Amino acid sequence: MQVEIAGLAGYCFGVKRALRITETTLKKYKDKKVYSIGQIIHNRGVIEDLKAKGLILVENEEQIEPGSVFIVRSHGMSPDFIKKIKAKDVKIVDTACPFVKRAQSKAKMLSGRGYHLVIIGNSKHPEVLSEMEHADKGNLTIIETPAELGTLKKQKKIGVIMQTTQIKENAKAIIAGLLDKADEILIANTICVITQNRQEVTRELAKTVDAMFIVGGKNSANTTHLAQISSQYCKNTYHIESYKEIKKSWLEHSIKAGVSGGASTPKDDIKDVKEFLEKL
Ligand code: SF4
Known part of the structure; x- marks a missing residue:
């Protein structure tokens, strides 16, 4: 199978920034509890990795202990919520994308x-x-x-x-x-201009291939939108989180496949899909 990766695939600047701040915070406050509500970015594998490094995911404000650290996710949060936990002497680390x-x-x-x-x-x-x-x-x-x-x-x-x-x-x-x-x-x-550019390169690639693979979290809005755009130009479009989901039957009569990924999709996940397809 001939495979082409859409330009700009891999983390966007907002996701890179959020991950860099989170990793630094987890190292800096090793002796404290570091919380977040919801996923800091929409990618399950990355969140599991952050949890292994000490991040605690909670559902609500009551679960956040006084004197701890709280990371605001890249999607931002309510100012009232932040005010409430600040009052509990919780240090706020903001990763919300600019x-x-x-x-x-x-x-x-x-x-x-x-x-x-x-x-x-x-x-x-x-x-x-x-x-x-x-x-x-x-x-x-x-x-x-x-x-x-x-x-x-x-x-x-x-x-x-x-x-x-x-x-x-x-x-x-x-x-x-x-x-x-x-x-x-x-x-x-x-x-966001980065989203617009990714949509554009994905659209152009979808026009030229027999099958398209959009890699990224099923709960990621920007990845889902890439899959919607791609399917307008290439009926054989699949939104997957990992190469393990690919079925050979999807590629019958296909010669060339395209791969694109959302803003929170690691480059390695895209590379794995490319390598898997190239072996078919
Ligand atoms: S895709 Fe989302 S996180 Fe990435 S730069 Fe754009 S708004 Fe920020």
């Missing part, structure tokens, strides 16, 4: 100026939840697809931000629909 922080600050700014905030994204994703926590929760709507526009009533003025990993075409379709919902619309394009 692009996520930018989206949070735009949410705060638009909300503060009285705009009805529309967040284009997945209402269950931790990043969107953290952005929501920076705004007036009583005056916002989360929209994931154009089909959901019907849930939004007409507003005086609308401010828009986007989950950093949004597919640009989806955001454009929602924004077009918002034109009927308010006379004044202020849009902050908060899609």
Whole structure:
């Protein structure tokens, strides 16, 4: 099998930064408990490795002991939550990606100026939840697809931000629909440039191969979006977490395969997929 890897595959700068800060914190505070809520990045293997190095994953604030250390995940967290644990004398180490922080600050700014905030994204994703926590929760709507526009009533003025990993075409379709919902619309394009570039190289590669493998966490929004984009151009697209999931039957009549990976996918996972495919 001929195999080509999409450019830019491997950790993005935000994930590299979050991992570097987490590893340094675990070494520095070896004698203290170091907690996090949820996955610091969306990759199971990496999280297991961090747990083996001492990271404790908890579900809620009550489980965090006073005098400990708390790592804010790359997707950001609620300011109220951080305030509460700070009051317990917990040291905060923030790994939130600067692009996520930018989206949070735009949410705060638009909300503060009285705009009805529309967040284009997945209402269950931790990043969107953290952005929501920076705004007036009583005056916002989360929209994931154009089909959901019907849930939004007409507003005086609308401010828009986007989950950093949004597919640009989806955001454009929602924004077009918002034109009927308010006379004044202020849009902050908060899609991360790294995400946009990865989507572009994945799209271009998908056009030229018989099968595409998108490697990364099934719970990773940016990886899932890459798989959605790829499947528009290559019907034979598979979202996998490891080369072990690949079935030979998927590649009958295929000569060339493409491999791309999400922002939280280690380069080694992508290399393993390439090497496995090359042996077929
Ligand atoms: S994909 Fe973009 S927003 Fe997400 S962590 Fe990486 S750099 Fe930050």
